Amino acid sequence: MEMFLSSLFSLMSPGPFLLVLIASAVGIVLGAIPGLSGGLGVALMLPVTFGMDPHLGLAMLISIWVGGVSGAMVGSILLGIPGSPSAIATCFDGYPMTKNGQAVKALGAAITASFMGTFFSILIATFLSPVIADLALKLGPWEYFSLGFCAIALVAALSRENVFKGLAAAAIGLLLSSVGFAPIDGFPRFAFGNYYLNGGFDLISLMLGLFAIKQIVTDYARGQKELPPVDMRNITGFGVSLKEYLENAVNLVRSFLIGLWIGFLPGMGAALSNMVAYAQAKSSSKHPEKFGKGCVDGVFASEISNNASVGGSLIPMVALGIPGDGTTAILLGGLMIHGIQPGPLLFTNNPDIVFTLFATAIFAAILVLLQQYFGMRLFPMILKIPYHYLYPVIIVLGFVGVYVSSSTTFNFVLLLAFAALGFLMDMVKLPTSPFILSFILGPMLELNMRKGFTYTDQGIWPFFTRPISALLLASAVLSIVWPYIKDYLRKHHGSKVNR
Amino acid sequence: MNDKRLGFIILALGIAGILLTMQIPVKTFTDDPGPRVFPYLGSIILVISGLGLILTRQKSTEDTEHFLTREGWKRAGIMTLLFIIYSLALKIVGFYIATPVMVFFFYRQIAGPEKTVLLRGIIYSLVTFGAVYFVFSKVLNSFLPPGMIF
Numbered sequence: 001m002e003m004f005l006s007s008l009f010s011l012m013s014p015g016p017f018l019l020v021l022i023a024s025a026v027g028i029v030l031g032a033i034p035g036l037s038g039g040l041g042v043a044l045m046l047p048v049t050f051g052m053d054p055h056l057g058l059a060m061l062i063s064i065w066v067g068g069v070s071g072a073m074v075g076s077i078l079l080g081i082p083g084s085p086s087a088i089a090t091c092f093d094g095y096p097m098t099k100n101g102q103a104v105k106a107l108g109a110a111i112t113a114s115f116m117g118t119f120f121s122i123l124i125a126t127f128l129s130p131v132i133a134d135l136a137l138k139l140g141p142w143e144y145f146s147l148g149f150c151a152i153a154l155v156a157a158l159s160r161e162n163v164f165k166g167l168a169a170a171a172i173g174l175l176l177s178s179v180g181f182a183p184i185d186g187f188p189r190f191a192f193g194n195y196y197l198n199g200g201f202d203l204i205s206l207m208l209g210l211f212a213i214k215q216i217v218t219d220y221a222r223g224q225k226e227l228p229p230v231d232m233r234n235i236t237g238f239g240v241s242l243k244e245y246l247e248n249a250v251n252l253v254r255s256f257l258i259g260l261w262i263g264f265l266p267g268m269g270a271a272l273s274n275m276v277a278y279a280q281a282k283s284s285s286k287h288p289e290k291f292g293k294g295c296v297d298g299v300f301a302s303e304i305s306n307n308a309s310v311g312g313s314l315i316p317m318v319a320l321g322i323p324g325d326g327t328t329a330i331l332l333g334g335l336m337i338h339g340i341q342p343g344p345l346l347f348t349n350n351p352d353i354v355f356t357l358f359a360t361a362i363f364a365a366i367l368v369l370l371q372q373y374f375g376m377r378l379f380p381m382i383l384k385i386p387y388h389y390l391y392p393v394i395i396v397l398g399f400v401g402v403y404v405s406s407s408t409t410f411n412f413v414l415l416l417a418f419a420a421l422g423f424l425m426d427m428v429k430l431p432t433s434p435f436i437l438s439f440i441l442g443p444m445l446e447l448n449m450r451k452g453f454t455y456t457d458q459g460i461w462p463f464f465t466r467p468i469s470a471l472l473l474a475s476a477v478l479s480i481v482w483p484y485i486k487d488y489l490r491k492h493h494g495s496k497v498n499r
Numbered sequence: 500m501n502d503k504r505l506g507f508i509i510l511a512l513g514i515a516g517i518l519l520t521m522q523i524p525v526k527t528f529t530d531d532p533g534p535r536v537f538p539y540l541g542s543i544i545l546v547i548s549g550l551g552l553i554l555t556r557q558k559s560t561e562d563t564e565h566f567l568t569r570e571g572w573k574r575a576g577i578m579t580l581l582f583i584i585y586s587l588a589l590k591i592v593g594f595y596i597a598t599p600v601m602v603f604f605f606y607r608q609i610a611g612p613e614k615t616v617l618l619r620g621i622i623y624s625l626v627t628f629g630a631v632y633f634v635f636s637k638v639l640n641s642f643l644p645p646g647m648i649f
Binding site for chain 1: 532540542574589614635638
């Protein structure tokens with residue numbers, strides 16, 4: 001607690017304060033603009049942290065992320081176009097409210113719900129993560145391998161269209177993560193004599209290729225659409241009464257818990273939680289017919305749940321070293337680049353880093369609340385920033401970013417190659433989340449897998465005979481095959497009924 | 500591309516992965532399975548995924564021919580070409596020349612002829628170049644691409 005408070009107070013000195021303020025504002029802008037996101041901002045700013053103190057660098061990345069998740073509601077409410085998938089459900093009632101002349105009320109509800117979601121989820125993460133990390137210290141390499149494998153399988157199983165596409169993307173990530181020196185024996189693999197590949201593929205080039213360069217090519221190829229004008233007259237206050245908050249108390253608590261839990265599960269971040277929370281709010285409401293026509297309950301549900309996923313996804317990232325979603329995967333990569341190993345030992349080896357992370361998230365949530373409240377009038381201007389001013393900056397930051405990470409122009413080749421890979425994956429509808437997760441977790445998986453083999457004389461068997469490991473592997477297999485079993489059972493049951 | 504055709508490509512990638520992995524010389528000690536085991540795991544998952552895509556009947560999905568229009572492919576090609584030129588320019592003439600020039604071209608290309616304002620574009624390019632130079636070189640003390648000929 002003492003360390004948490006000391007981290008929080010250190011953020012109030014002028015330098016860190018200004019950094020968190022600017023970074024969270026950048027996050028809001030990136031989150032608000034359709035097609036961009038806080039995740040993109042985190043990827044772009046990752047190379048900037050190389051020359052910074054790790055605490056400050058991490059504070060900057062976390063602030064962009066918090067601002068990005070919160071800012072995504074701006075486009076949803078004012079234009080009916082979500083800034084990112086985390087605010088899709090906010091469109092359902094937020095935009096009708098704007099059309100009904102209640103833009104301020106919708107924005108007010110979204111801003112306060114976003115704050116509550118981030119603030120309380122981070123508080124819970126601060127107290128829960130050390131407990132989970134303590135438990136995780138009792139796990140051996142078998143359980144760690146199975147945990148990582150289960151996380152990848154869960155993400156693959158969630159692939160929208162086809163579980164095999166998710167699995168294929170994960171397998172490509174695993175294969176690419178094996179390029180370079182192998183763990184334990186340091187044997188070089190798949191480098192084909194290329195000196196630059198001996199250390200494996202550069203993580204920054206992969207992130208910026210997949211998140212920034214590919215996105216720009218795709219958006220430019222599809223053509224940027226002019227966003228419609230926004231009427232924002234008579235903006236004062238939050239527009240939501242205390243009575244409305246109290247009437248939504250159950251809705252807020254339920255949606256918060258949904259967001260926290262979904263954020264905690266690997267691969268299921270804010271993009272899913274807002275939809276689930278919205279559906280639950282509608283089905284439990286006394287007036288479900290009002291949903292979709294401008295009901296503030298829907299905005300509350302969506303916005304508190306997507307922001308609660310922030311704290312939820314930080315718990316496995318910090319305590320177990322398993323990222324909850326794409327953005328936490330980048331953050332995890334950022335920690336590793338600074339020589340910090342996420343996982344249960346983080347609390348013993350770098351407690352200052354852990355508490356900086358939590359303290360910044362809380363501090364950024366407060367600053368985002370204030371910036372959004374006082375800057376509400378500027379929201380339409382954010383949505384008017386032309387893409388021809390945004391994209392060239394992102395391109396330059398992408399190219400310079402991959403160069404400064406290792407001072408080699410070979411990274412330009414990797415940047416373009418990963419952008420091409422991402423483009424191809426989009427084209428054939430292979431999901432990128434399992435790919436990134438496998439690429440980042442690959443070295444940890446391999447190390448624990450090989451340790452697991454060598455720690456006993458029983459070879460592969462402890463992976464299946466140790467209870468937790470067996471349970472995790474069974475969950476991984478079940479998550480992959482369950483849709484097919486369900487289909488079979490439905491058909492079988494259906495045919496019996498027909499007979 | 501339909502799922503079956505994608506399945507065959509993924510299957511071929513998996514088999515190629517297995518063949519490449521077989522060429523890694525085995526150096527193991529004690530019970531360590533060695534550097535081959537993990538790439539084998541990845542390749543086998545690829546093979547299973549490829550077979551899964553080939554053998555399972557999937558709901559018809561949107562054809563990838565609609566991923567981009569003909570004009571869209573042309574625009575993607577132009578942007579890719581600009582990226583390649585920027586990469587080469589950074590390598591050959593370095594950040595100080597390549598960046599202001601290429602930022603202007605990126606601006607002009609994305610804005611299109613109707614929205615391009617020459618003077619505004621030049622000022623924007625110089626400001627972007629200056630800001631990136633200041634942050635990376637002066638504030639963070641990072642090395643920027645110096646180029647080969649200067």
